[in-house]
Amino acid sequence: MTVVSDNLIEKIPFGLADYTFSDLDGSNPVKFDGLEFFQSEGGELKLAPMLKDISVADFGETVIEQIITGYTGSLTFSAAQQDMKILQLAMSFTEPITAAVGGETVGLMDAKIGTRLSKKAKKVTIHPRIMGDDKSLDITIYKVVSNGDFTRGFGNEQGNIPVSMSMMPRDGMDASKPGNFFYVGPTDPNAVA
Numbered sequence: 329m330t331v332v333s334d335n336l337i338e339k340i341p342f343g344l345a346d347y348t349f350s351d352l353d354g355s356n357p358v359k360f361d362g363l364e365f366f367q368s369e370g371g372e373l374k375l376a377p378m379l380k381d382i383s384v385a386d387f388g389e390t391v392i393e394q395i396i397t398g399y400t401g402s403l404t405f406s407a408a409q410q411d412m413k414i415l416q417l418a419m420s421f422t423e424p425i426t427a428a429v430g431g432e433t434v435g436l437m438d439a440k441i442g443t444r445l446s447k448k449a450k451k452v453t454i455h456p457r458i459m460g461d462d463k464s465l466d467i468t469i470y471k472v473v474s475n476g477d478f479t480r481g482f483g484n485e486q487g488n489i490p491v492s493m494s495m496m497p498r499d500g501m502d503a504s505k506p507g508n509f510f511y512v513g514p515t516d517p518n519a520v521a
Contacts, residue, residue, distance in 0.1 A: 349450040368488035371405025401495030406488040418491045420448035420474040449473045463514040470498030
């Protein structure tokens with residue numbers, strides 16, 4: 329009789345993931361973990377290489393190789409709460425309105441024309457909840473930014489705040505080396521020792 333271990337069951341993909349967004353240096357985390365903030369729906373991550381086909385005349389139009397020329401990535405999920413931190417995350421194209429006393433964010437306004445969205449980028453770690461404390465399957469994207477539409481429905485039903493992010497290469501990127509966009513597992517290959 330074969331016994332299925334708990335460790336094996338934990339690695340079968342199921343359920344929500346925790347999303348932890350932070351400034352690029354890891355400070356000011358915003359967590360969608362069922363404790364700090366909630367999700368109204370599960371999320372979806374897409375990572376894909378951008379490829380260039382290589383063909384030779386000897387084989388007509390047959391593709392004999394593909395070369396990686398870049399990467400695209402997107403992350404979408406829905407926040408269950410309205411909060412200034414969540415709205416800032418969902419709308420990277422805004423600037424904070426701050427209180428005259430204390431300097432806390434009390435509102436948002438459109439950013440000036442010519443604002444670089446990369447300055448609003450966040451780092452995100454996606455942790456499958458079923459994995460518990462095991463970070464071996466965590467996916468970390470160095471830099472994401474919301475650069476699409478912000479759509480918010482209003483009706484006699486539960487609303488949500490949709491968050492849609494796109495991936496950018498990390499600060500300090502080096503096209504001659506790997507590790508410019510994301511990594512899987514607990515070890516950052518670009519961590520400074």
